[in-house]
Amino acid sequence: MIRGTDLEGVYTDGERLYTRNSAPGKAVYGERLVISEEVQYREWVPTRSKLAAYVRSGGTFFPFRRSTSVLYLGAASGTTASHIADIVTDGTVYCVEISPRSFRDLVPVCESRPNMVPFLADATKPQEYSFGIAGVEVVYQDIAQRGQAQIFIKNFKAFSARCGLLVIKSRSEDVSQDPHRIYEESKRQLQSAGLKVREVVRLDPMEKDHAMIAVGSP
Numbered sequence: 001m002i003r004g005t006d007l008e009g010v011y012t013d014g015e016r017l018y019t020r021n022s023a024p025g026k027a028v029y030g031e032r033l034v035i036s037e038e039v040q041y042r043e044w045v046p047t048r049s050k051l052a053a054y055v056r057s058g059g060t061f062f063p064f065r066r067s068t069s070v071l072y073l074g075a076a077s078g079t080t081a082s083h084i085a086d087i088v089t090d091g092t093v094y095c096v097e098i099s100p101r102s103f104r105d106l107v108p109v110c111e112s113r114p115n116m117v118p119f120l121a122d123a124t125k126p127q128e129y130s131f132g133i134a135g136v137e138v139v140y141q142d143i144a145q146r147g148q149a150q151i152f153i154k155n156f157k158a159f160s161a162r163c164g165l166l167v168i169k170s171r172s173e174d175v176s177q178d179p180h181r182i183y184e185e186s187k188r189q190l191q192s193a194g195l196k197v198r199e200v201v202r203l204d205p206m207e208k209d210h211a212m213i214a215v216g217s218p
């Protein structure tokens with residue numbers, strides 16, 4: 001039997017996580033579809049989605065509500081973005097992805113979920129996609145590229161966001177550095193830009209050498 005958790009839109013059977021499938025019958029990345037009391041859920045797999053890994057690791061900053069508007073940077077083929085879209089059913093997930101290959105896979109996922117809007121664009125240049133985006137409340141970023149904190153700050157300010165979640169892949173910053181020092185340096189950069197850091201949660205072992213940094217007011 002699947003039941004709700006303390007996090008809005010996140011469900012569990014006591015062992016696994018789920019979101020309510022907003023595109024019934026459709027899986028995005030081969031995840032299991034499960035029906036419980038006539039509602040279809042999609043399993044949310046922590047080794048495939050860093051946001052699920054964050055929840056599994058005890059992350060508590062979860063700013064997604066039914067009507068939340070989210071800017072998602074590094075959407076790839078829509079694995080995590082589609083789970084967020086399941087949660088923000090009356091909101092919008094603006095999905096920015098730079099790779100044409102991943103974007104090709106993202107488009108059909110967005111076509112089956114009307115609250116996902118895809119942009120083939122570079123997250124370091126928010127001016128290139130800001131034309132189609134209004135009222136961003138939450139920035140979610142997962143791009144494996146050097147300068148992750150600075151790209152997040154740029155977008156956070158460009159869209160006057162209220163809060164956000166930033167994935168830091170330490171090896172994208174410096175393979176030779178201790179990951180803990182990279183997370184601390186990213187936190188320092190966010191704070192120097194005037195952003196309030198709420199928590200830093202390491203995602204190991206589900207996502208090796210990654211941490212999630214939560215920023216702003218929920």
Ligand SMILES: C[S@@+](CC[C@H](N)C(=O)[O-])C[C@H]1O[C@@H](n2cnc3c(N)ncnc32)[C@H](O)[C@@H]1O
Nearest residue numbers: 074076079080097098099122123142143144145
């Ligand atoms: C680790 S994957 C994202 C996985 C995805 N967030 C998920 O959980 O389903 C990182 C993605 O960021 C994209 N990326 C890297 N640099 C980018 C940039 N400057 N602008 C937009 N996307 C970028 C990559 O092409 C890749 O698809």
